[in-house]
Amino acid sequence: MHSLIQLSIVVLLLPLLSFVILIFFNRRLPRRGDFIGLGILGTAFGISAYIFWSVIVQAYDPAFRIAWDFTWIDLGNVPGVGPLQIKMGVVIDNLTAIMLAMVTLISLLVHLYSTGYMAGDKNYGRYFAFLGIFTFSMLGIVLSDNLFSIYIFWELVGLSSYLLIGFFFEKDSAADAQKKAFLANRVGDIGMWLGILILYSQFHTFSFEQIYANLAAGNFGLSNAWLTAAGILLFMGCVGKSAQFPLHVWLPDAMEGPTPVSALIHAATMVAAGVYFVARIFIMLTPDALHVIAFIGACTAFMAATIAITQNDIKRVLAYSTVSQLGYMVLGLGVGAYSAALFHLVTHAFFKACLFLGSGAIIHAMHHEQDMRWMGGLRKHMPWTFATFTLATLALAGLPLTSGFLSKDAILAGAIGFAKVEGGGIYYLIPVLGFFSAMLTAFYMGRQIWLVFFGDSRTHLKPADTSHQAHHAHDTHATHADAHHSTHAVHEVSWNMRAPLVILAALSIYAVYSPDPLDGAKGWFMKMIPTPATVVGAANPQKGALLTSNAPLHLASVVPSSETAAPALAATPVAAEHAVATAEHGEAKGGHIYSDPRQAEIVHAGHAAHFTAIYISSIMVALGIIMAFVVYVFKIIDPEKTARLIRPLYLFSLNKWYWDEIYDATVIKGSMALAKMLSWFDAKVVDGMVNGVALLVKKFAFLNDSFDKHVVDGMVNFTAFTVNTTGAVLRKLQTGKVQTYVVMLLLAVFGYFIFYFTRLIY
């Protein structure tokens, strides 16, 4: 076993250890054992950082991939298949190394932050236990080398999300939200599960490597439509977990959980797991499946952005912005901008975690006030929070010099390139929605910054009754929340909450990722995570087979190019070898050649569109910021008047496009009605038939009884009666008088004669 594999297993199991210790013993430990969670995560991060160092920094190899597995279930010698085992295992490649470091780092920072934010909660120890099992599950997804174990950890992540959303379970809203999250995720999961089953039924394995090798060799027994279906079904898992349209409804409600949880799970890591999963299955997605993914992503990005502009809850704005940004990532994968999408995953994780933790600091300082309408002026009281929050906001809005600019631009450039290659028309809708959402993002984040940090405090404007309600709703978990509501009490948070903010904000600066503030493609991330070559090339499946037979799967993609090289050339083994040989120094040129002409064209077009994307997105972002200034800073346009003016649109956005109402009226009410109906059917019809048969048998038995009494027994009695009557009649003849007998004798003789003679005559 490779030493890095051993280390990665240690990283995986450490948070589980934290969970086990804390769930059973937290009450017996000093400080409820929070130091154990923190220490274990620190160790896990240290090891992950070492793995990152070894894999990415020290000796980068584009084809780096080590895996280890063991037989988990041995089904023996299965008739028709042969020896069959279900294996579990871990894999480390470049992407895994980056994700490991990212997840453990954010988890560590959230652990640290929570020691301040959650202090005094009655279930403080349990909280850290839940963070532990979440981190374990998330790392499991990252390290899995097969679909089955990804599905297992996928569900476990859902469980930890359920537990943490409902952490304040006395609140009905929290209990509703946790159930909603779990069920919405399960809807996505059954799709994902069916996708897994389609692949398993063909290859009898769950392993990524074996599935892709089989696909590349053209062993897929069903039609291509099934393969597209498999891709879309697997993507459904992402739709659930990454809160894509139309299953996005759970994520905003998930904000009922403690804010650090929102940062860790519902912004940085778990929701990104869907995107990570699509990246893992990227090479088996057919062009049709990718189109679906791209459109879903674009719709999500746009829809969530339009909702975010009218929300008043500071966390909900961020939640919808998360949905929107996840839409960008999915869009990126759909259009084939693989590196850009994953790049955005990482940059978004840091700046969004920073935003959520910042909003947590604000909520903490404001004594659990979450409504931005009653905030304002916090800039002076919370300078650290203000600075870090603003930096992260700039990254989210995609302003130059930030990480968000690099990654978002790369996605949008890819989208333009994609639209060009696919022949324009409807496909231009994807970049258009992307750019429009960029503008909206800039607008709603400008609005948020202004409402929270600038102007004067509006705490006193808050209507009294809502204040009471909000206070009441929160006092269950915050024993110290009963301090008086006033800005006098607002103060900067303590160091353990400030340090994570600073670190995360620092990671939102462009320099961490790329030397060129305008081009992420020149940075280390996008160079190291190149788009892998598809194994289901639409044009010519044989090509894929040829390539993979000559080079490892991940290697096949890293093929440098010049503008003149025809894509088809790469298909020949010579070209592939040449490509591999020159891969190391060819990267700087940007642009790769792919075995699949479509992929190659899209990447080329994406690069060509790089500056177009920068220009358009800069204009859009500037427009958004100007609009935010016009409305909130210069107050040229009154937002309330505008809202009244376009009331239907405003309500449409405020009520989140009415998705909750639609689902409630259709799916939920429908299921409940069906359940009630079936329950009635069961009790009345099915059981009614059983009881009916029983009744019938009973009736028949009574009938039988009366038949027995009257007919059968009647016949018996009738016989007796007949004998009796005959006897009585005959008895009359036995008179004992000789005269009677003589008369009867004569009558008999006479009768005989008559009979005899009549026979003679005729």
Next chain:
Amino acid sequence: MLSLIVFLPIIAGLVILAVPSSQKQIIRIVSLLAALAQGVLAVLIWKGYNPALPGITAGPGGSPLGSFQFVEKVPWISLHLGGFGSLNIEYFLGVDGISVTMVILTALVSAIGVLSSWTIQKQVKGYFILYNLLASAMMGCFVALDFFLFYVFWEIMLLPMYFLIGIWGGPNREYAAIKFFLYTLFGSVFMLLVMIALYFSVLDPVTGNHTFSLVAMATQSNYIKDAILGPDNVMWRYVAFIVLFIGFAIKVPMFPFHTWLPDAHVEAPTPISVILAGVLLKLGTYGMIRINFPLFPEVFHASMYVIGIFGAINIIYGALCALAQQDLKKMVAYSSISHMGYVLLGLSAGNSEGMVGALYQMFNHGTITAMLFLLVGVIYDRAHTRQIDKFGGLASYMPVYAAVVTVAWFASLGLPGLSGFISEALVFVGAFSSPTTRYIAMVSVLGIVFGAAYLLWSLQRMFLGTRKADAAYDLQIGTDGHEHIHFHDWKGKIDLDGRELAMLVPLLLITLFLGIYPMPVLGMLTSSINKLVQVLSPVVMSQM
């Protein structure tokens, strides 16, 4: 060994017969000792079992005993009937992978049931005598390899169950008991007819006599060609398969023969519900695997999709009915129907993955549902109601109970890491891989969502949030200033007490262990199932 494990409870019952009925504690302890001894024997059997030997059938040219283990075979009844020849009934016990897992499950659930019966106060002596009779009969069913012996155990089982529900049950107990009794009897009458027909159709290859041996019956070459159930008599073989299937389907219970189950569960006392759901339902599917399918493989093959459709109906229909229930115990009863649907679906796949999944699901459903019914019993003991809406916020006041319920509920909804997930996953893997049942599997996955829906919803209504206005309990401020829960006329511990934990913790640990490392059970199953799949496959059949 097997005779001992079967008859131990009956011996305990005889001992109890000699104990005066006032000595309740002695009666309980004798039963517990018998159950524990049964458990020890089950562990010995598990240890001594060689998983490489498949069992199932003797196979052409194989030993007449097949590769069954722990075999005990002696002539039992031998009658010479003149023209009919002779009637040979054997006392024939043995286990293979299919039955050994069920033996272990039965021993486990029986022992848990004894602990759960500790609180029974009414006619303790009679109760435990019947209970031990039931435990013996169940065990006997799983190890009998002679059809006649199997039938005898099957019928003996009915009697104590009838009285246990009819005397120690809830308010509507007589209706439920009679319904259960008649329904099952209805099924077993058909079984009797098929059994006799089979007897006259099969010859023991060694002695040349007619036989009731299930091992001989599972080998198609032992059938007399033109006998009533011989290979030529296609129509009668179909009829026999169908009526036998209905007999077992009633026990499963399969839609539309399931309505006795919710009634029986709602009326039965907690330990009997545990036995009913934990073991008795498995006898239905066990009968299918042991008798129905291998004896009529070609009919099974022709009817796979029908069985699959009924499995899918069970899964979805059961889950939706569970969603609508107000009574917690009824909800759990319908969840049993839904979960037994997975067993049917897995069997209908006819491949190793599906059948291993089905068998494993039988085991897991036994442990998980036993837990669910015990947990329902815990709250019913305290609150004297099971209406889901009469609670709310229990997690704050009964944290240990809430934690155990959460784990059990999640086990039931198939959370990875707990055993139910692996069996359901294997069932789906198998059903989807078989082209016959592929589309049925695609519909059945809806059960995963509905399953989560009713379990999470009930969890929320009972444990989360705060106390409802019309809740079945009060809150009192204790001496320490905290709120405490108070049930009317409940003197015991509010949260789980030691006895309850002693029942629940082993089941929890098993569920968790088998969810992480399933091979201890799966390893015993695989060779038998692979053999069974081979026996059932059309390729093998065409060679016969």
